[in-house]
Amino acid sequence: MFKKILIANRGEIAVRIIKACQELGIQTVAIYSDVDTTSPHVTLADESVNLGDPTPIESYLNIPKIIQIAKEKNAEAIHPGYGFLAENPDFAETCNKAGIKFIGPSSKVISLMGDKIAAKKTMEKAEVPVIPGYHGSKQDNESLAKEGIKIGFPLLVKATAGGGGKGMRVVKSEDMLLESIEGAKRESKSSFGNDTVFLEKYLEKPHHIEFQILADEKGNTIHLFERECSIQRRHQKIIEESPSPVMTPELREEMGKAAVTAAKTVGYSNAGTVEFMIDENLNYYFMEMNTRLQVEHPITEMTTGIDLAKWQLRIASGEPLTLKQEDIVQRGHAIECRIYAENPKNGFLPSTGMLHKVEEPVGPNIRVDSGIITNNVVSPYYDPMLSKLITYAENREECIQKIIWSLSNYVIMGVTSNISFLKKVLEHDEFHKGNTTTHFIDNYFSEWKKKKNALPVDALISLAIYDSMHSKKEETVRYKEADPHSPWKHVGRWRVSEEA
Amino acid sequence: MFINYEHENNVYGVTVERREDNYFITYDNTEYKVTCEEKKPGQLIIKIGDRIIKSIVTEGEQEKYIFIDGNVYKVKPVQLTGRTNKRKKEAGEADLDSPISGKIVNIKSKKDDTVKKGDVLIVIEAMKMEYLIRAPYDGVVKKVNFKENDQIEIGQTTVEITKK
Numbered sequence: 001m002f003k004k005i006l007i008a009n010r011g012e013i014a015v016r017i018i019k020a021c022q023e024l025g026i027q028t029v030a031i032y033s034d035v036d037t038t039s040p041h042v043t044l045a046d047e048s049v050n051l052g053d054p055t056p057i058e059s060y061l062n063i064p065k066i067i068q069i070a071k072e073k074n075a076e077a078i079h080p081g082y083g084f085l086a087e088n089p090d091f092a093e094t095c096n097k098a099g100i101k102f103i104g105p106s107s108k109v110i111s112l113m114g115d116k117i118a119a120k121k122t123m124e125k126a127e128v129p130v131i132p133g134y135h136g137s138k139q140d141n142e143s144l145a146k147e148g149i150k151i152g153f154p155l156l157v158k159a160t161a162g163g164g165g166k167g168m169r170v171v172k173s174e175d176m177l178l179e180s181i182e183g184a185k186r187e188s189k190s191s192f193g194n195d196t197v198f199l200e201k202y203l204e205k206p207h208h209i210e211f212q213i214l215a216d217e218k219g220n221t222i223h224l225f226e227r228e229c230s231i232q233r234r235h236q237k238i239i240e241e242s243p244s245p246v247m248t249p250e251l252r253e254e255m256g257k258a259a260v261t262a263a264k265t266v267g268y269s270n271a272g273t274v275e276f277m278i279d280e281n282l283n284y285y286f287m288e289m290n291t292r293l294q295v296e297h298p299i300t301e302m303t304t305g306i307d308l309a310k311w312q313l314r315i316a317s318g319e320p321l322t323l324k325q326e327d328i329v330q331r332g333h334a335i336e337c338r339i340y341a342e343n344p345k346n347g348f349l350p351s352t353g354m355l356h357k358v359e360e361p362v363g364p365n366i367r368v369d370s371g372i373i374t375n376n377v378v379s380p381y382y383d384p385m386l387s388k389l390i391t392y393a394e395n396r397e398e399c400i401q402k403i404i405w406s407l408s409n410y411v412i413m414g415v416t417s418n419i420s421f422l423k424k425v426l427e428h429d430e431f432h433k434g435n436t437t438t439h440f441i442d443n444y445f446s447e448w449k450k451k452k453n454a455l456p457v458d459a460l461i462s463l464a465i466y467d468s469m470h471s472k473k474e475e476t477v478r479y480k481e482a483d484p485h486s487p488w489k490h491v492g493r494w495r496v497s498e499e500a
Numbered sequence: 501m502f503i504n505y506e507h508e509n510n511v512y513g514v515t516v517e518r519r520e521d522n523y524f525i526t527y528d529n530t531e532y533k534v535t536c537e538e539k540k541p542g543q544l545i546i547k548i549g550d551r552i553i554k555s556i557v558t559e560g561e562q563e564k565y566i567f568i569d570g571n572v573y574k575v576k577p578v579q580l581t582g583r584t585n586k587r588k589k590e591a592g593e594a595d596l597d598s599p600i601s602g603k604i605v606n607i608k609s610k611k612d613d614t615v616k617k618g619d620v621l622i623v624i625e626a627m628k629m630e631y632l633i634r635a636p637y638d639g640v641v642k643k644v645n646f647k648e649n650d651q652i653e654i655g656q657t658t659v660e661i662t663k664k
Contacts, residue, residue, distance in 0.1 A: 166629065179620075186623070187630050190605055234629070349600050350626065356565060357542065357558040380601045380626060408570030413558050420571060455507040457527060459566050459573055462544050462555035464516035464525050465536045466564075467503055 001317045002026050002077050005103070006070045007045070009081030010060060011371030012387050013293070014041035017079050020309035029073045031066060033059035035379045040371060047073060054381045060084045063091050067098050077101035077316055083383060086292040087114055103316040105269050105291050112266055113289040116160045117198055123286045126265040128258050131277065131285040133200035145177050147199055154202035157181055159188030159195070165235025166191045170202060203279045205437045208232070209244050210275040210290075211259035212300045214311055216321035217269045223256045224304050225330045227296055230436045231425060233348050238418065238441075239425060240296040241335045242303045245396060245434030248282070255284055260325075262289060271297070271312050277438075295338065295388065298367060302334035302392040333399040334392045337407065337422045341384040344421035345449055350384035353377065356414035361406040365392040368410075378415050386417065396434075400426055424448070504578035511578055595636035597657050602626025604650045609659060613641040622646070622658045638664045 004027035007014050018028045018041060030045035033054040042048045049069045051059040060066075061084055070078055078095055080086040080103065092107035104110070113119050117135035124130050133156075134147035148155050148171065157180050159167025167188030169180035185195040208230045215221040228244030229237045243252075259274040266289075273294050275287040297308045306323065315321065342348045355376050360368040370387035378384065389406055393399035407423045425431060428444060437443075505512045515526045525532045536546045546553040555568040563576045606623035609615060615635040622633040622644075639661040646652055 183630065183632075186606065187625075190625055346599065349631075352601065354560065356560050357556065357567075359556070411556055411567045411572075413556070413565035413567055413572055414560055417572075423570070453571075454510065455505070455512055455573055455575065456568065457532075458546075458553045459555065459568050460505065460512055460514050460527055461525050461532055461534060461548075462546060462553065462557060462568060463505060463564065463566055463575065464503060464514045464527075465523050465534070465544060465546065466542070466557040468501060468516045468518055468523060469536075469538060471501065 001319070002101070002313065004029065004046075004073070004075050005077040005079055005313075006031065006066070006073065006075035007041070007079050007081065008060065008066050008085055009079070009083070010036055010039060010041060010382065011385070012369045013081035013083075013295075013371070015044060015371055016369050017081060017309055018044050020307065020313065024310060024313060026313065029069070029075050031060070031069060033381070035377065035381060038373075038376055040373050049073070054379065056084070056381065060382075063088075063094055067094055067100065070095075070100050071098065075100065077103050077313075079103040079312070080292070082292045082295055087290070089114060101316055103270065103312055105272065106267070109266050109268055110291045113291050114161060116158065116162070116288055117196075119288055120286065122265060123262055126261055128262050128265075128286045129284060131200050131203070131287070133198060135198045139196055141178055141181050144181050144197065144199065148177050148181075149174060151199055151201055156200040156202045157184045157197055158200060159184055159192065159197050161192035161194045161196070162188055165232075167197070168235055203277055203285075205280045205439070206230075206277045207244065207246055207436065208237075208275065208287075208438050209247070209255070209278055209284070210273045210294075211256060212294075212297070212308070213259060213263045213268065213272045213274060214306075214308070214315070214321060214323065215263055215268045215270065215272070216315050217318065218320055219264070219267070220321040221260050221263050221268065222321065222323055222325045222328060223259045223274075224300050224306060224308075224328055226252060226255065227294075227299055228436060229296060230438045231431075231440050232438055233344075233441045237296065238338050238340070239335065239422065240299055241333065241396070241399070241436075242299040243330055243333065245436060246278070246282070251278075251282055251284070258284070258286070262286060270315050271308050295385070296336050298369060298388065298390045299334035299336045302365075302367070302390060303330050303332055304328055305331075332392055332394050333396045334390060335399050335403045335426075336388055336390045337403060337426075338385055338418075339387045339389060339410070339412070339422075340418045341378045341386055341415045342418055343416045344418050344445075348418070350380070351378070351416040352380050352384075353415045355386075355412065357411055358413075359411035360387075361389070361409035363402075363406070365402065366406050367391070386412070397432070400432065421445075421448070505575045506578045507573055507575045596621075596633060596659055596661065597655050598624055598631075598633070598652045599654065600624065600626045600631055601654045602631070602652060604646045604648055604652055604658075605630070607644060607646070607648055609635075609641050610644060611641055615639060615641060615661065624652060624658075633658045635661060637661070640664065 006029040007017050021028045028045040030041050030048040032042045033051045035054040085091040089107040089111035092102040095102040120130045155171045157169040167184050169184045171177050171180045184197050189195040209226050212224040227242045229240040231239035262274045271293050273290040276284045278284045341351050358374045367390040372386045391402040393402050404426050502515045517524045523534050534546050534548045542557045544555050558565050566573050602624045605625045609621040617637050619635045620632050624631045642660040642662045644659050
């Protein structure tokens with residue numbers, strides 16, 4: 001096992017990985033930019049190194065700087081987390097050349113899976129079903145538009161290098177086609193430095209279902225069942241659950257096998273995720289493979305009892321995967337909510353500012369993976385995800401109740417969060433029924449505005465008492481609390497004066 | 501003491517008085533006699549008869565936040581000396597303001613351009629997402645306030661258009 005590793009990330013995932021390292025007795029080196037000096041991951045690590053300039057390209061995306069720090073600190077390996085450099089093949093390769101182990105699959109596999117077109121072609125050859133579309137090399141707008149019309153509408157324009165909804169457009173009719181192609185290209189260019197796009201049939205009533213994979217470097221590959229991640233806004237997941245409410249035992253077995261085939265076909269190693277879409281009739285199609293630890297990995301950990309972050313470290317250090325497919329059992333139900341600094345009333349635009357108070361819910365089977373503490377500042381530089389709330393229960397209905405309770409007891413003050421929106425989604429009848437298609441938010445919440453509710457009387461009472469307690473005028477009465485029998489409390493206030 | 505709180509453009513007037521261990525709060529012609537314990541800074545356990553209210557109050561720079569029953573409310577002290585003069589926006593004008601702080605990545609209009617309602621004028625990128633500023637009405641571009649790669653803050657006006 002490694003003695004020391006560097007974590008090339010920030011926020012909750014850096015915290016998650018540092019804790020896994022600490023449990024395994026691995027020393028940790030954290031990195032942080034100027035706006036993250038008070039973030040929890042910085043002090044949690046054994047050592048932390050300042051990156052300076054908070055711009056991503058100068059900080060968490062700065063490959064030479066990160067490699068240099070790893071060398072100076074004698075870190076044997078780098079864990080990239082998710083986002084930032086996690087799926088950057090050049091970074092994996094640079095680590096390799098520097099003699100530092102990249103915790104993830106090989107640069108070659110990242111490269112292949114990062115190219116969504118090549119990935120689909122590879123899967124087609126391996127007889128894993130893929131969705132109809134155009135993945136060709138003719139990338140001029142006119143040719144793409146022609147191919148789009150051939151596939152028909154609605155249609156999806158997606159950046160080859162994309163992810164997380166960036167560089168992606170849904171086209172409902174022909175007149176929006178050109179503008180959407182241009183937009184997707186531009187967004188992809190600025191986010192990923194590559195503007196190749198592909199077109200795809202847009203499925204009706206689809207569910208996004210993904211399978212967790214673990215593979216060691218000797219080719220032993222298993223899956224850890226599915227996660228349903230259909231509840232999305234702006235094409236980004238906000239609520240995930242495991243198991244999926246639409247899954248059947250037969251389909252689970254078939255898709256699990258397909259996921260393992262997909263991973264084995266490309267020689268995958270470490271933790272990964274094979275994403276599928278399924279339609280109304282439970283036909284499944286391979287979408288892409290994510291070559292990293294996913295944001296939503298905790299729900300798999302809860303339902304299987306397996307620590308994915310620790311297995312990543314073991315596998316990267318060369319240990320064999322001792323888990324056998326038949327030993328993996330899916331038990332109970334887990335749900336994750338992503339807590340974002342954003343305003344659901346205003347198109348889910350990110351919100352920034354000071355977090356004046358953060359208090360997490362506590363209770364049995366409630367897990368909070370958090371990257372924030374009271375008095376942290378949410379800056380506009382990085383993704384606005386603050387933390388993840390995960391609950392586990394015997395069955396789906398109890399799990400929904402538990403996560404609603406937990407959300408109601410999650411205090412985040414100072415920055416607008418999506419907590420009350422998440423509660424409304426979880427309380428929705430269609431969510432309870434399991435009709436969690438990827439169009440859920442558009443279908444039921446597109447016109448959603450949080451009711452302008454009056455300030456409740458209980459809130460006014462609390463505020464008035466708080467102000468009364470903390471106002472200077474009433475300071476004298478507060479002295480009474482010190483000792484109710486003290487004779488001094490009857491004396492009133494004294495002034496101490498040097499001249500007297 | 502008498503306090504005014506402003507929440508979402510409504511003003512609430514409350515009086516509070518402390519006598520011995522009780523607080524007397526008057527709001528909307530009703531008096532509430534309560535006891536209160538501050539367990540941790542800002543964390544209040546209030547008893548009204550047998551009913552228990554649990555709330556957390558925290559202070560921002562000017563505003564206060566209160567967490568109660570799973571909801572967060574933001575209140576501001578009300579200025580008693582005169583009203584704050586907010587510039588009234590013309591109808592539709594707000595649509596030309598940036599909804600977010602970010603970087604201008606593309607400018608699709610220039611001075612004297614004739615634009616149609618819905619035309620994309622400026623593309624702003626923040627947190628790796630694109631936000632399109634579209635013309636809220638037909639008109640002629642009077643002024644473009646930014647150039648490509650400029651940083652823009654939330655609420656700043658991107659483009660000025662003379663309405664046709």
